[in-house]
Amino acid sequence: MTLEFPPIYLLPTHLQLEQQLELEDQIPSLTYNIQEAKIVLGNIATKQRALFELRSRKLYTEDINPKKRYNGEAEARKQGQSAKKRKIAHGDVRNEPIVIIDSSTESELETDPEGSDRKRSIRQSSDQMISPMRIASSPPPSPTSSVSTTATLQESDFSHIVKVLKISWFTDSLSADTLLPVDNYLVYEGRVILQQPSVTPEPLRATKLPLRKEDVLARVKEDTPQVSPGHSYRYTGRNRRHQRPASPVLTRPTKLVPQTTSEEEKISELPPVPDFLHTRYSCERPTPPDPPNKGFIEELKKIRTIRLLNADEVGVRAYSSAISAIAAYPYTIISTEEILRLPTCNQKIAALYQEWKDNGCVLEADELAEDPRLVILNTFYEIWGVGATTAREFYNKGWRDLDDVVQYGWNSLSRVQQIGVKYYEEFQEKIPRAEVEGIANIVLAHARRIAEGFQMVIVGGYRRGKSGSGDVDMVLSHPDEEVTEGFISDIVLSLEDSGWITHTLTLSTANSERSQAPVSWKGEGGKRGTGFDTLDKALVVWQNRDWPTKEADLRENPNFKNPNIHRRVDIIISPWKTAGCAVLGWSGGTTFQRDIRSYCRHVKNWKFDSSGVRSRVDGSWVDLEQGETGDMVAKEKRVFQGLGLQYREPWDRCTG
Structure with missing residues (x-):
């Protein structure tokens, strides 16, 4: 029996990359946008930590049970420890084994050995502020949903309520083949609120709410940039060279996508999504070499390359899944509504499509050819035997072109890399x-x-x-x-x-x-x-x-x-x-x-x-x-x- 989970956001905190990818593969209702989530799964145990994780992703809530002692804090007090200072081990908080995912492929991709914290920071890229109009029009949650002695997973329980649960709730539910009550796994439960901005916001423009259930395009996405050190050195004794800051992993907020009456009429006439696109795995559907939406796919591939060069492995995976779904869609896409019907395609992808449709390009994708740092990283990445990790290492040493690699690092290269440099132009x-x-x-x-x-x-x-x-x-x-x-x-x-x-x-x-x-x-x-x-x-x-x-x-x-x-x-x-x-x-x-x-x-x-x-x-x-x-x-x-x-x-x- 297939379990019907509500939308779930997975916190990467205290998870190794293999554990995170394995869980992402298992969660059928996974979302990379925390604003869409009804459940947030995490390897955390205290309300304070849960609040911190939500706030850091710009999801603001108020505790609907401020006097309640949540499960994680109760356990910590039983152990005679302060819940705030409790040390969380890697893996499931119940110390249940998490299977290491086998992500091996027949390619020469490298695995970034750098710390997991760096790899997790990119998860913030999908955080968003909720539309004030959406909140204003929302009815208050039923009080019984938050005080019942045995919380169950009915859809009404999660209307504008977010529950932070231990990961073990999900794994135990899979083992039991049923959605378990959440009481024993509940870390925090809060009502989503609008955080008052510190400065006077721009007046809201009147926007017609979408007619359909998928109103996620009325949300505004804010992205968190990542910056690398500003200086690097080619070798000891050489003059210092000032470098521009690293390109942010994600740079532009998602724009509201207006719909006209004619567009709404077109949406009602959209062709049905083929049955094979209701499947989870790309190996279950045909994906032709020249899809009808090839132009937009090429833009997404550029963004995926940027994610790869910036050590955003989760972003690479998410864009790869979206690309494969769009490539399998047999019709020319004419609206963002079509994007949102496809598996693994969220409002971020829809907004990128709208930008491409309006302008014929995507500014974020253009960075691959225009940002000096990304241009250099991509040049190194295209050397045979050099992956994204090694390309960043070359850049951090101060090397900026193939001549630098030869002059300052030839003896440190592997034989494959030396041949890759020697025949670089021929191999292209x-x-x-x-x-x-x-x-x-x-x-x-x-x-x-x-x-x-x-x-x-x-x-x-x-x-x-x-x-x-x-x-x-x-x-x-x-x-x-x-x-x-x-x-x-x-x-x-x-x-x-x-x-x-x-x-x-x-x-x-x-x-x-x-x-x-x-x-x-x-x-x-x-x-x-x-x-x-x-x-x-x-x-x-x-x-x-x-x-x-x-x-x-x-x-x-x-x-x-x-x-x-x-x-x-x-x-x-x-x-x-x-x-x-x-x-x-x-x-x-x-x-x-x-x-x-x-x-x-x-x-x-x-x-x-x-x-x-x-x-x-x-x-x-x-x-x-x-x-x-x-x-x-x-x-x-x-x-x-x-x-x-x-x-x-x-x-x-x-x-x-």
């Missing part, structure tokens, strides 16, 4: 589909020269239908598993000897070292792996060894330099028994792959990895591919079937 050029196919055919020919019977699927952006790819990803497999074990070394050596590979930067035999078994499931308390080298793979630099005038050029100059561009190539080797998982794991967009893992975790209680599927109950391998008949694509289709998902063609997995 997209690889045409014909060239991708040519590279793949050469690799397959070498594989079959070593052992007959190899099969290959070109994966990544090429398989999703992109006209140009950043690199070439390919999965090879063979029905005889003795052939694939250790084969990655043989194929790389063959290609090197033939002059196709100029640099081998990574050569992983992790899968062969564990006898080609699916990656192990370490249990709920196990350490999370990277999820990147779960299969045998090679990360290489490729250069076409032939060009039209090669013979004449070498005859004239034996040291003539090969003029062909360098390309990035990933060669992945999978055992036959899990080749379908490998193809699936390397074919979807980032959000599609993330949601495949979340779906397996929460719906099937399995752990999905490109090396196979394991049960989270006992760690046993789950064979979804059942036998050796068919090719690698047929095996991928059996994985979809085993997961209980409708098969999606690769070009319908373009979640962005």
